Amino acid sequence: MSNSINLILHDSFLDSFSRVPKNIQKKTRELIKKFKLNPTSSAINYEKISSFSDKSLRTVRVDLKYRAIIQAPEEGSNYHLLWVDNHDEAMSWAMNKVFEWNKNTQSFQMYDLPETKIQTKIIENETLYNKYSVAHLKAIGTPDQMIETIRNLCAIDDLTKIKNNLPADNFEYLYFLAEGIAYEEILEEIEAGKNNLEAESSDNARKHIYMLTDDEDIDKILSGDFDKWKVFLHPSQRKLAFSDYKGPVKVTGGAGTGKTVCAMHRAKYLAQKIEIFAKPILFTTYTKSLTSYLQNTISDLGIAADSIQIINFDKLIFEIARDKKYQVIPSNSGFLTEKQELEIWKEVLEYNPSSMSEDFLMSEYHDVLLRKNVKSLEQYLKTSRTGRTVRIGRKEKIEIWNLIQDFAKRKDENYSKLELCNLLSEFFSNRDDKPYSHIICDEIQDFTNNELTLMRSLVSEHENDMFLVGDPFQNIYQRKINFSQSGISVRGQRSKKLKINYRTTEQIKLMALKTVSKESYDNFDGEEENSKGYVSLMYGDEPQYQIFNTPEEQDEYILSNIKGLLDNEQAEASDICVCARTNYAVDDIKKTLNKNDIKYNDISSSKALSNAIKVSSFHNMKGHEFKFVFVLGASKANVPLKHSGYQDYSFKEKAEYEKQERSLYYVVFSRAIQGLFISGIGEKSEWF
Numbered sequence: 001m002s003n004s005i006n007l008i009l010h011d012s013f014l015d016s017f018s019r020v021p022k023n024i025q026k027k028t029r030e031l032i033k034k035f036k037l038n039p040t041s042s043a044i045n046y047e048k049i050s051s052f053s054d055k056s057l058r059t060v061r062v063d064l065k066y067r068a069i070i071q072a073p074e075e076g077s078n079y080h081l082l083w084v085d086n087h088d089e090a091m092s093w094a095m096n097k098v099f100e101w102n103k104n105t106q107s108f109q110m111y112d113l114p115e116t117k118i119q120t121k122i123i124e125n126e127t128l129y130n131k132y133s134v135a136h137l138k139a140i141g142t143p144d145q146m147i148e149t150i151r152n153l154c155a156i157d158d159l160t161k162i163k164n165n166l167p168a169d170n171f172e173y174l175y176f177l178a179e180g181i182a183y184e185e186i187l188e189e190i191e192a193g194k195n196n197l198e199a200e201s202s203d204n205a206r207k208h209i210y211m212l213t214d215d216e217d218i219d220k221i222l223s224g225d226f227d228k229w230k231v232f233l234h235p236s237q238r239k240l241a242f243s244d245y246k247g248p249v250k251v252t253g254g255a256g257t258g259k260t261v262c263a264m265h266r267a268k269y270l271a272q273k274i275e276i277f278a279k280p281i282l283f284t285t286y287t288k289s290l291t292s293y294l295q296n297t298i299s300d301l302g303i304a305a306d307s308i309q310i311i312n313f314d315k316l317i318f319e320i321a322r323d324k325k326y327q328v329i330p331s332n333s334g335f336l337t338e339k340q341e342l343e344i345w346k347e348v349l350e351y352n353p354s355s356m357s358e359d360f361l362m363s364e365y366h367d368v369l370l371r372k373n374v375k376s377l378e379q380y381l382k383t384s385r386t387g388r389t390v391r392i393g394r395k396e397k398i399e400i401w402n403l404i405q406d407f408a409k410r411k412d413e414n415y416s417k418l419e420l421c422n423l424l425s426e427f428f429s430n431r432d433d434k435p436y437s438h439i440i441c442d443e444i445q446d447f448t449n450n451e452l453t454l455m456r457s458l459v460s461e462h463e464n465d466m467f468l469v470g471d472p473f474q475n476i477y478q479r480k481i482n483f484s485q486s487g488i489s490v491r492g493q494r495s496k497k498l499k500i501n502y503r504t505t506e507q508i509k510l511m512a513l514k515t516v517s518k519e520s521y522d523n524f525d526g527e528e529e530n531s532k533g534y535v536s537l538m539y540g541d542e543p544q545y546q547i548f549n550t551p552e553e554q555d556e557y558i559l560s561n562i563k564g565l566l567d568n569e570q571a572e573a574s575d576i577c578v579c580a581r582t583n584y585a586v587d588d589i590k591k592t593l594n595k596n597d598i599k600y601n602d603i604s605s606s607k608a609l610s611n612a613i614k615v616s617s618f619h620n621m622k623g624h625e626f627k628f629v630f631v632l633g634a635s636k637a638n639v640p641l642k643h644s645g646y647q648d649y650s651f652k653e654k655a656e657y658e659k660q661e662r663s664l665y666y667v668v669f670s671r672a673i674q675g676l677f678i679s680g681i682g683e684k685s686e687w688f
């Protein structure tokens with residue numbers, strides 16, 4: 001027997017592999033190596049099963065109880081590894097499966113043949129796809145035997161019911177069509193993922209397959225904790241990460257659409273070109289937790305450490321400002337926290353009595369003068385103060401200007417972040433020698449225009465200079481950023497959206513989207529971001545929303561659900577996160593867990609306890625993901641949180657605050673992978 005067969009690993013195989021016990025994983029790896037040497041060896045029990053609908057599927061024996069499913073080539077030497085499971089489950093998985101190559105989409109397709117004819121209630125002229133011909137549907141990969149059923153569907157719900165009877169990619173395209181995404185746009189994406197020289201290596205095909213090269217590769221990929229995102233990229237992710245662009249690229253996408261994954265692959269792609277640029281890439285984010293995740297993860301992608309600097313942007317601002325190489329501020333300068341700044345404003349008012357408060361002066365200085373980089377009284381007099389609640393005239397502006405001069409003297413060589421941001425932007429925009437070759441930035445929605453302007457100044461304008469990734473719906477600090485105003489142009493083909501949610505089930509995604517559906521969100525360039533064209537390919541249980549009369553009842557509900565998940569081995573303790581809106585409420589959760597002897601770990605704490613339930617405030621949930629999420633305190637009275645200043649808000653301020661809180665719930669709900677449990681005391685909130 002020839003020993004030159006090709007083993008093609010499917011993402012379905014990796015999924016099923018990750019669910020079998022460790023000893024079976026080991027046996028499966030050994031089996032695959034043996035199979036590669038000789039598929040027909042008697043030890044392997046390579047069998048054709050007559051009851052399978054697809055005659056090209058075979059079973060192989062992992063051990064007495066477990067079987068793997070392999071697709072055998074009619075000719076040639078490409079064997080596809082599709083599934084591994086307990087004997088009975090593996091047989092039932094394969095029984096009605098169809099495996100085929102689709103030349104229209106250039107991808108391998110798998111789906112279950114319906115056991116009986118699918119009945120659909122047809123309402124004349126109201127079918128979902130009545131605009132599309134058979135040829136249209138075939139061009140997006142609809143299998144011949146499903147065309148009639150598809151043409152009779154009347155609602156998205158009917159489509160999701162037959163999800164397993166459709167190839168995954170085709171389901172994705174049909175879902176988008178039903179949501180109103182233009183057919184041409186979908187076809188354009190399919191075309192972009194094709195490879196006319198080597199069809200089976202097209203980006204569309206590589207979304208689900210990976211060619212295993214040698215034993216080392218088999219061990220690496222089938223090590224049991226290998227991350228799928230490292231090899232199975234969506235064509236849209238692959239294209240974004242590995243293409244050259246004339247200038248800055250903006251990538252948006254709903255929660256869990258693999259934006260961070262895409263940014264990490266982009267870093268690898270750019271790092272491979274680094275010798276040409278001889279300067280490091282800057283990979284920056286807003287939160288420290290994401291920065292440390294990136295620092296720990298990115299080395300796995302084989303990126304040379306000296307080609308990239310991964311740093312949180314606040315830290316970078318302070319480091320670069322004091323860098324001796326640039327001498328932007330004296331190296332012995334200090335940094336001002338908001339509290340220290342307020343103290344200085346108090347001192348200013350002691351020496352210069354005024355009817356204005358220190359809080360007002362500080363916010364005027366930050367939100368008007370620094371945000372708009374106002375440099376002179378003349379400029380300040382002309383500057384509009386839209387969004388500010390207290391109206392002031394020329395006389396007050398002159399008074400404020402004079403107080404700011406005194407503030408500047410008193411603070412001496414100490415700087416706030418925003419002051420440094422403006423100083424650094426000016427310094428680097430007037431300088432040809434920039435510190436970085438490229439900039440990749442994740443969580444862009446959390447940045448301000450001042451920071452974006454600074455980012456722009458840190459890299460010269462050239463091909464692939466900036467790769468900016470974010471989700472407008474996750475704007476929990478209500479930053480009003482605008483790329484054009486910050487000198488960043490992403491015109492033409494340089495503004496892209498990721499659409500497949502790889503994290504949560506469709507049910508959880510819908511619940512998360514519901515929280516923000518009443519609002520409209522800016523796409524970072526003055527236009528509305530569309531929430532359509534965002535789909536999860538996983539389905540699961542509906543999120544639960546339960547309201548109780550007393551805190552004790554709510555505690556009981558949470559504790560019994562946690563116990564159920566652990567006892568039924570649906571989750572390990574660290575897969576579960578319990579979260580609440582305020583730190584006080586988080587303390588209450590901790591007390592309850594303590595009382596019940598349940599080990600927990602606050603996700604903001606630097607020391608991670610193993611095998612402990614995670615506890616968090618809503619804000620700290622950003623960027624994380626957990627199999628099961630419990631959201632507490634979500635009652636009518638608490639949503640949105642009415643903090644001490646809430647009653648004094650104007651109508652407009654209330655609306656802005658509520659939008660921000662809606663984004664917060666969107667972020668929190670979209671952290672749940674498999675199960676979402678929302679609860680509160682009193683009455684249900686209409687937000688959910």
Ligand SMILES: Nc1ncnc2c1ncn2[C@@H]1O[C@H](COP(=O)(O)OP(=O)(O)OP(=O)(O)O)[C@@H](O)[C@H]1O
Nearest residue numbers: 228229232233234255256257258259260261502503
């Ligand atoms: N191509 C892929 N194949 C498999 N899993 C993927 C892929 N892309 C992303 N994922 C997984 O989906 C989850 C979400 O990915 P990621 O964190 O990159 O999304 P995101 O868009 O940055 O999310 P968020 O904005 O909500 O933080 C992660 O668990 C990631 O490993």
